[in-house]
Amino acid sequence: MTAVRKKKKTVKSLAYGRPPTVQRPKSISRKATKALINEHHLLEKRRAQAAAKGDITAVAAADAEIAALGGLETYQQASLQGQRNDRGGDSSRVLMDWLKPVLSTLGSSAAAVTAAAEAAKATESLRMLEVGALSTNNECSRSNLFDVSRIDLNSQSQGILQQDFMKRPLPVDDTERFDIISLSLVLNFVPDAEGRGQMLFRTLEFLKLPVKDTSSRLRELLPSLFMVLPAPCVTNSRYMDEANLEAIMNALGYTKVRSKTTHKLVYYLWTRESPTPEHIPIFKKAEVRSGRSRNNFSIVLRGASG
Structure with a gap:
């Protein structure tokens, strides 16, 4: 036996x-x-x-x-x-490809990243929270552009804190908030639709507020949420499509500034455009596509009033 x-x-x-x-x-x-x-x-x-x-x-x-x-x-x-x-490899390569054009107006991509890193060090470090981190050696980490905090539920690597994002202590001030949060293949692991909505809402607690008056081109796409999902979550879901996802994110104060779809994955960069909204509408689980071949991925927002 x-x-x-x-x-x-x-x-x-x-x-x-x-x-x-x-x-x-x-x-x-x-x-x-x-x-x-x-x-x-x-x-x-x-x-x-x-x-x-x-x-x-x-x-x-x-x-x-x-x-x-x-x-x-x-x-x-x-x-x-x-x-x-x-x-397919490191999803943060897509993020860095999106950031490079605004990092510098001169030089090659590598030179642009270096120049931006030096500029960031001369002013302040850009803080990044990587939820569900797999490695301490991805492209974002190697860029030297970010002060990266990495968390994962089952960390087995030094440099990655074993922590549940939903239980992470809330920031007390801006020194504990981030310029960018990465949710790469994380949201789809949340076991229920309402929990996914709660996770997206909670990202607002950890992101810095937008700064409109700035001379740094590096800030043009920040503060932001980098999100990666399996493509079928958006392209073949019974309850979720591109328009529905964008409506949910817009209700939270995010604007889609970059996106990319491959056969397997969808990548998004959502820039935070406003403080936490005082009124957030309810988004229920509602069918947007019919058919037996559809999956059941969905996101539910319970709504909020200030």
């Missing part, structure tokens, strides 16, 4: 965390990687739904299926495999 691998503790928020970076897994094919990740996501969703209903039997059944797939370790290896450079 094959021994059942001992299950690891699951994380109740943000859908069980992110993959570690201390080991490089054995290479598996793109098709196998995608199938394994999708199966884990389905099982984790089924488990979360059963737990919400208090169905202990269904929770145990989902746990058994997850264990049969190899448990969290196998899932983490598949997720990390997708981060390799030959599989």
